[in-house]
Amino acid sequence: MAKSTNRYFQFLGSSKKAQVSGRLWYPAADVYKVPDGWVVKVELAGVSAEDVEIDIQGNTLIIAGCRKDRSCVSGISYEQMEITYSNFEKTLRFPAPIDGAKLDHMFENGLLIIRLHKGQ
Amino acid sequence: MAEEKTTETKTVTPPPLPQPFEIAILPLQNTTLFPETVVPLAVGRERSTRAVEEALATEEKLLACVTTKTENVTGDDAKPGDLYKIGTIVNIKRMMRNEGIMQLIVQGMDRFEIVEWTAEQPYLKAKVQILPDLRRVDDEEIEALKRNIQGMIQEALALLPNVPPEIRAAVMSQENPVQLSYFLASVLDLGTETEQKMLESSTVDGLLTLTHAALAREVEIMQIRSKIASEAQNEMDKSQRDYVLRQQMKAIQKELGDDEGGEKAEAEQLRERLEKADLPDDVRKEAERELRRMESLPQAAPDFHVIRTYLEYILELPWRKSSEEKLDLNEARRVLDEDHYGLEDIKERILESLAVVKLRPDSKSPIILFVGPPGVGKTSLGRSIARALGREFDRLSLGGMRDEAELRGHRRTYVGAMPGRIIQSLRRVGVNNPVMMLDEVDKLGNDFRGDPASALLEILDPAQNNTFRDNYIDLPFDLSKVFFIATANQLQPIPMPLRDRMEIIQLAGYSDREKLNIAKQYLIPRQIKENGLTGDQLTISDDAINLITSRYTREAGVRQLERTVGNLARKVALKVAQGLTEKVSITAEEIKGYLGPPRVYPEEARKELPAGVATGMAWTEMGGEVLFIEATLLPGGSGLTLTGQLGDVMKESAQAARSYLWSHATELGINPEIIKQNGVHIHVPAGAIPKDGPSAGVTMSSALASIYTGRKVRSDTSMTGEITLSGLVFPVGGIKEKVLAAHRAGIRRIVLPDRNEADVDEIPEDVRRELEIIPVKRISDVLDAVLEKESSDPGLKSYFARNLEAKADGSDRPVTHDI
Numbered sequence: 016m017a018k019s020t021n022r023y024f025q026f027l028g029s030s031k032k033a034q035v036s037g038r039l040w041y042p043a044a045d046v047y048k049v050p051d052g053w054v055v056k057v058e059l060a061g062v063s064a065e066d067v068e069i070d071i072q073g074n075t076l077i078i079a080g081c082r083k084d085r086s087c088v089s090g091i092s093y094e095q096m097e098i099t100y101s102n103f104e105k106t107l108r109f110p111a112p113i114d115g116a117k118l119d120h121m122f123e124n125g126l127l128i129i130r131l132h133k134g135q
Numbered sequence: 136m137a138e139e140k141t142t143e144t145k146t147v148t149p150p151p152l153p154q155p156f157e158i159a160i161l162p163l164q165n166t167t168l169f170p171e172t173v174v175p176l177a178v179g180r181e182r183s184t185r186a187v188e189e190a191l192a193t194e195e196k197l198l199a200c201v202t203t204k205t206e207n208v209t210g211d212d213a214k215p216g217d218l219y220k221i222g223t224i225v226n227i228k229r230m231m232r233n234e235g236i237m238q239l240i241v242q243g244m245d246r247f248e249i250v251e252w253t254a255e256q257p258y259l260k261a262k263v264q265i266l267p268d269l270r271r272v273d274d275e276e277i278e279a280l281k282r283n284i285q286g287m288i289q290e291a292l293a294l295l296p297n298v299p300p301e302i303r304a305a306v307m308s309q310e311n312p313v314q315l316s317y318f319l320a321s322v323l324d325l326g327t328e329t330e331q332k333m334l335e336s337s338t339v340d341g342l343l344t345l346t347h348a349a350l351a352r353e354v355e356i357m358q359i360r361s362k363i364a365s366e367a368q369n370e371m372d373k374s375q376r377d378y379v380l381r382q383q384m385k386a387i388q389k390e391l392g393d394d395e396g397g398e399k400a401e402a403e404q405l406r407e408r409l410e411k412a413d414l415p416d417d418v419r420k421e422a423e424r425e426l427r428r429m430e431s432l433p434q435a436a437p438d439f440h441v442i443r444t445y446l447e448y449i450l451e452l453p454w455r456k457s458s459e460e461k462l463d464l465n466e467a468r469r470v471l472d473e474d475h476y477g478l479e480d481i482k483e484r485i486l487e488s489l490a491v492v493k494l495r496p497d498s499k500s501p502i503i504l505f506v507g508p509p510g511v512g513k514t515s516l517g518r519s520i521a522r523a524l525g526r527e528f529d530r531l532s533l534g535g536m537r538d539e540a541e542l543r544g545h546r547r548t549y550v551g552a553m554p555g556r557i558i559q560s561l562r563r564v565g566v567n568n569p570v571m572m573l574d575e576v577d578k579l580g581n582d583f584r585g586d587p588a589s590a591l592l593e594i595l596d597p598a599q600n601n602t603f604r605d606n607y608i609d610l611p612f613d614l615s616k617v618f619f620i621a622t623a624n625q626l627q628p629i630p631m632p633l634r635d636r637m638e639i640i641q642l643a644g645y646s647d648r649e650k651l652n653i654a655k656q657y658l659i660p661r662q663i664k665e666n667g668l669t670g671d672q673l674t675i676s677d678d679a680i681n682l683i684t685s686r687y688t689r690e691a692g693v694r695q696l697e698r699t700v701g702n703l704a705r706k707v708a709l710k711v712a713q714g715l716t717e718k719v720s721i722t723a724e725e726i727k728g729y730l731g732p733p734r735v736y737p738e739e740a741r742k743e744l745p746a747g748v749a750t751g752m753a754w755t756e757m758g759g760e761v762l763f764i765e766a767t768l769l770p771g772g773s774g775l776t777l778t779g780q781l782g783d784v785m786k787e788s789a790q791a792a793r794s795y796l797w798s799h800a801t802e803l804g805i806n807p808e809i810i811k812q813n814g815v816h817i818h819v820p821a822g823a824i825p826k827d828g829p830s831a832g833v834t835m836s837s838a839l840a841s842i843y844t845g846r847k848v849r850s851d852t853s854m855t856g857e858i859t860l861s862g863l864v865f866p867v868g869g870i871k872e873k874v875l876a877a878h879r880a881g882i883r884r885i886v887l888p889d890r891n892e893a894d895v896d897e898i899p900e901d902v903r904r905e906l907e908i909i910p911v912k913r914i915s916d917v918l919d920a921v922l923e924k925e926s927s928d929p930g931l932k933s934y935f936a937r938n939l940e941a942k943a944d945g946s947d948r949p950v951t952h953d954i
Contacts (some may be wrong), residue, residue: 035314100195101244
């Protein structure tokens with residue numbers, strides 16, 4: 016949308032292209048329901064477990080963190096770079112409060128898998 | 136359901152500001168990067184490339200961008216002093232190399248301020264301090280500015296055509312005023328200085344104020360631009376619309392088959408014809424001017440058709456086209472003889488005129504006026520002249536014409552204007568030297584509506600008519616090659632100046648003998664042929680023809696005669712067709728059976744005239760006639776009574792006659808007492824026919840003298856002539872017709888004014904031989920010639936005697952004149 020807006024502003028004589036963004040990037044996520052709670056899958060390849068923070072506030076699940084280019088060393092020269100390395104955040108709102116749910120997470124094949132078990 | 140919230144950054148608690156750190160610096164030309172926006176960047180210079188590569192080799196992929204203060208410092212040469220102190224830290228999100236140029240997509244993160252430069256080579260490096268987020272000073276002002284900015288954006292979007300509604304919604308829904316400002320600053324070309332100011336702004340209020348000002352300026356420019364654009368568009372639209380409609384109209388016309396290709400083609404056709412036509416220079420110039428005017432007009436314009444008709448007329452006129460002259464005088468003579476019997480003098484004069492034309496081909500054509508009674512062949516003479524000359528012939532009847540525009544045309548400004556009859560006739564014949572017959576010029580009207588005779592003056596004047604200007608054509612046309620022949624029944628109604636321009640040829644009526652010959656040679660063969668008979672099926676004897684001319688027709692010409700012959704021929708044709716007979720020969724005795732009783736009883740010479748009656752002669756349009764003037768005394772009355780539809784001139788001549796006789800009574804042998812004591816009544820039959828003119832003067836004198844003296848007027852004598860009070864006899868006109876009529880009536884003695892003797896030559900020889908013509912100078916000569924010697928009426932004698940006795944007895948003494 017912002018891209019097409021640009022097109023119209025360009026009409027005014029501006030050759031600049033710009034897009035509103037925050038300071039972050041937003042990884043893709045799947046959410047699905049299972050009998051005993053929810054499963055959330057977030058596309059977070061290349062992110063270390065220690066760089067991720069998971070937080071629950073009311074009915075909102077917040078996944079935030081930072082993807083760092085762990086593999087790079089001084090002296091290398093990139094030919095091409097398409098993976099974003101920076102802070103990310105994913106805010107997911109659930110239809111019901113999830114406070115008190117039992118939460119566990121694991122990385123599997125580049126995906127962060129979070130399980131929310133209904134609390135007893 | 137789960138939902139993504141992209142715009143809410145506040146959910147993350149801002150981390151405490153980090154300590155200053157060292158970072159690669161990328162100098163930017165003409166561009167300012169703002170936080171929270173994603174923009175593409177191209178990096179090509181070596182030092183900049185190194186800085187980017189250095190940044191890419193870190194875990195965080197962060198780079199510090201600052202803008203050069205002036206445009207002419209390139210990224211490679213920029214010294215720390217050329218750069219602003221405040222810039223934006225960016226995260227490099229993508230990088231592609233393309234022919235040595237690095238294409239970057241970077242995301243603005245935070246503003247920073249350079250604390251200390253640490254290196255310039257191989258790339259710029261500095262210690263930077265991250266700047267805190269913008270402070271909000273006055274929330275209400277921020278809200279007001281935000282709304283204003285949104286209003287202006289809406290305005291700007293309205294000026295742009297075809298903005299999808301979702302774009303509008305996207306811009307309007309941008310809740311974060313800082314993000315909105317940075318976005319606008321990124322896309323609008325505000326200039327480095329303004330952009331840098333916005334970047335350096337540390338409060339939301341300040342940033343929005345700057346954005347507001349910049350946007351207001353942009354919108355104003357946009358409005359002006361859009362106004363200019365729409366005006367230009369309007370202008371273009373109108374001419375384009377006209378063009379499209381015209382094309383459509385042409386297509387429709389073509390479809391309807393109105394014309395092949397519309398006005399253009401029409402004008403082109405005319406132009407082609409114009410180029411081929413043989414026109415004088417001034418005519419061509421005028422025609423081309425009109426054609427240009429026509430080409431500039433749409434076909435629907437009324438003037439278009441006016442001009443087209445005009446041009447077509449001009450192109451059809453024979454400006455230079457003449458028919459070839461084949462003038463052979465012997466041939467002309469033969470043609471004239473073939474078409475007309477007799478008329479020797481007239482043919483002679485026509486041939487004389489033609490001879491001049493032959494000897495001087497460039498001379499002005501003569502203008503001939505034929506004057507004569509109806510049916511004598513004026514029109515057919517004109518036709519014969521055209522035939523003899525081998526020219527085209529056209530006849531214009533001017534009888535009853537009263538508008539000079541009929542001759543000279545209407546000006547083109549009038550609706551339905553047309554050229555005059557002269558130009559129309561020329562177009563009809565297609566050559567400029569026809570024989571043009573102007574029939575009945577004596578019957579031109581002349582009243583407040585116009586005077587066509589005056590227009591004829593120009594047309595018939597050889598000195599002027601080479602530049603005859605018709606009102607419609609409005610160009611000079613040379614009429615001098617036209618052979619004009621005019622005809623008239625009478626000379627008097629023709630205005631003097633017009634008469635003066637023409638050579639007058641008088642055609643008198645035909646005598647009975649001429650009519651007989653014309654009938655035998657022309658009329659009977661023609662009627663036999665027209666009625667489908669052959670020559671030997673119908674013969675009419677001479678006596679029969681004479682009977683027809685005298686008793687069944689009354690005319691100077693031969694029109695009625697021909698009609699009557701035709702009548703006979705038809706009756707014979709009926710009999711032949713019915714098979715009742717093979718051939719018919721008609722004699723005088725049988726005429727009555729065919730034509731019924733005679734229709735005309737001409738005044739015949741009375742066997743014996745009582746005293747007081749004299750035979751006169753009158754000229755009529757039908758030829759001549761014999762008439763009787765009757766006078767009678769009214770005993771005891773006084774004065775003069777005149778009856779018989781007499782005109783003023785005739786009445787006056789009666790008065791003059793009486794006065795003369797009275798004043799010269801004694802010497803003329805009249806007893807003045809008779810005149811004094813008796814009134815007198817003069818009557819001229821037939822009473823229903825109006826009569827006028829002075830030529831009955833001598834006849835009235837004779838009748839009066841007869842009644843006063845008692846001496847009868849000789850019954851074998853008729854007379855004509857004008858009288859004066861002093862007793863002179865003046866010449867009169869129409870001698871030939873009058874004498875012929877008298878001859879027809881059986882009169883053998885004719886009294887004429889001596890000055891009319893020249894006219895006697897016109898009388899056909901055979902008639903003249905049978906007549907005794909007595910020229911007279913004075914009234915006394917007339918009386919000597921016409922009065923019988925003695926008063927022969929005994930009754931009258933006794934009447935006189937009684938009157939005189941009564942006078943002698945009475946108290947009144949008779950007055951006697953001394954001689």
